[in-house]
Amino acid sequence: MAFIPVNEPLLNGNEKKYLCECIDTGWISSEGPFVKEFEQKMSASVGRKYGIAVSNGTAALEVAVQALGIGEGDEVIMPTFTIISCAMAVTKLGAIPVLVDSDIHTWNMNVEEIESKITPRTKVIMMVHLYGLPVEADKVLALAKKYNLKVIEDAAEMHGQTYKEKPCGRFGDISTFSFYPNKHITTGEGGMVVTDDKELAERCRMIRNLCFRNDIRYVHDEISDNYRFTNLQAAVGLAQLERLDEFVERKRAMGKYYTEHLRDIEGLILPIEKTDFADNIYWVYGIVLDEQVEADNKTVQKLLAEEGIGSRTFFWCMHEQPVYQKQGMFKEESYPNAEYLARKGFYIPSGLALTTEQMERVVEGVHKVLDKI
Numbered sequence: 001m002a003f004i005p006v007n008e009p010l011l012n013g014n015e016k017k018y019l020c021e022c023i024d025t026g027w028i029s030s031e032g033p034f035v036k037e038f039e040q041k042m043s044a045s046v047g048r049k050y051g052i053a054v055s056n057g058t059a060a061l062e063v064a065v066q067a068l069g070i071g072e073g074d075e076v077i078m079p080t081f082t083i084i085s086c087a088m089a090v091t092k093l094g095a096i097p098v099l100v101d102s103d104i105h106t107w108n109m110n111v112e113e114i115e116s117k118i119t120p121r122t123k124v125i126m127m128v129h130l131y132g133l134p135v136e137a138d139k140v141l142a143l144a145k146k147y148n149l150k151v152i153e154d155a156a157e158m159h160g161q162t163y164k165e166k167p168c169g170r171f172g173d174i175s176t177f178s179f180y181p182n183k184h185i186t187t188g189e190g191g192m193v194v195t196d197d198k199e200l201a202e203r204c205r206m207i208r209n210l211c212f213r214n215d216i217r218y219v220h221d222e223i224s225d226n227y228r229f230t231n232l233q234a235a236v237g238l239a240q241l242e243r244l245d246e247f248v249e250r251k252r253a254m255g256k257y258y259t260e261h262l263r264d265i266e267g268l269i270l271p272i273e274k275t276d277f278a279d280n281i282y283w284v285y286g287i288v289l290d291e292q293v294e295a296d297n298k299t300v301q302k303l304l305a306e307e308g309i310g311s312r313t314f315f316w317c318m319h320e321q322p323v324y325q326k327q328g329m330f331k332e333e334s335y336p337n338a339e340y341l342a343r344k345g346f347y348i349p350s351g352l353a354l355t356t357e358q359m360e361r362v363v364e365g366v367h368k369v370l371d372k373i
């Protein structure tokens with residue numbers, strides 16, 4: 001039987017048509033007209049004034065951090081349980097990630113821990129929404145206001161999600177998106193920064209493009225990178241954005257199906273269907289092994305692979321990253337919930353192209369594997 005990949009995107013809308021337009025008109029670079037159209041539509045879809053498309057979601061975080069003027073010795077509060085893009089964007093500029101543990105139920109950063117981590121050097125709270133449920137944004141925004149901090153919202157996994165009925169991607173000073181193929185909408189590689197602040201938007205545009213100055217070309221006051229986004233990526237993005245509502249609905253149906261069919265298995269903690277603020281959009285369908293299960297995620301994943309089922313582990317904590325430990329960072333720090341999720345969590349096939357038959361096979365496989373261990 002064919003192996004079921006952990007993710008396969010759905011590209012059967014207008015993607016091909018818009019891509020052909022790029023080829024036919026010769027507009028393939030970042031100067032092409034689809035880029036602006038995609039920026040406008042994407043930012044409007046979350047109620048933001050400005051959108052700056054960049055090469056990927058990591059780049060979006062790097063641009064956002066640099067645009068806010070973060071540098072040497074500044075502190076940025078973020079979850080330890082996240083993708084390294086969040087920490088890298090900060091350490092690249094000589095700034096310091098200050099970590100908080102996870103909420104064991106939502107898998108998001110524990111907002112109750114943030115205040116105790118604020119120091120005179122804190123500049124930013126990086127609010128990262130993970131796996132399909134939003135962080136309690138009001139609490140983060142209230143702290144930012146109280147201590148005069150900036151907020152970056154990493155909404156890479158939150159296309160189409162809302163928090164108290166407002167779209168994710170419109171909280172804080174700057175929000176970032178990724179369009180990697182396992183996100184709800186994809187451009188292959190791609191990302192975007194969105195904001196309502198004109199000056200910040202202009203800084204982001206400059207940073208995206210090697211920090212070229214507007215007045216004189218080839219003269220630079222600052223260093224950045226080439227983070228540009230191509231017309232080809234925008235062509236795919238526009239076609240994907242047209243179907244966002246449908247995609248969210250599909251993901252929710254998938255989440256519902258999995259939960260219904262996996263609920264009875266002992267030893268599994270399944271994603272929360274809703275909080276007081278949002279219904280899960282299941283960026284991916286995550287599973288955490290509970291305390292009765294001795295095996296770790298890797299053991300279970302290996303058995304799933306033998307059944308022809310792809311899976312991925314959860315993120316690995318920032319305080320346990322060898323690269324940061326080598327630099328003497330996060331010494332003696334421990335975050336028990338995040339460490340637990342990193343060792344016991346994984347996700348099963350949940351891409352948009354997944355068929356009902358494949359889901360049935362996944363459910364069967366999970367049952368079989370959990371019976372074995």
Ligand SMILES: *Cc1c(COP(=O)(O)O)cnc(C)c1O
Nearest residue numbers: 056057058083085156157178180
């Ligand atoms: C995917 C992701 C990113 C990085 O996006 P890339 O496009 O892969 O660089 C950043 N933050 C979160 C939370 C993500 O899930």
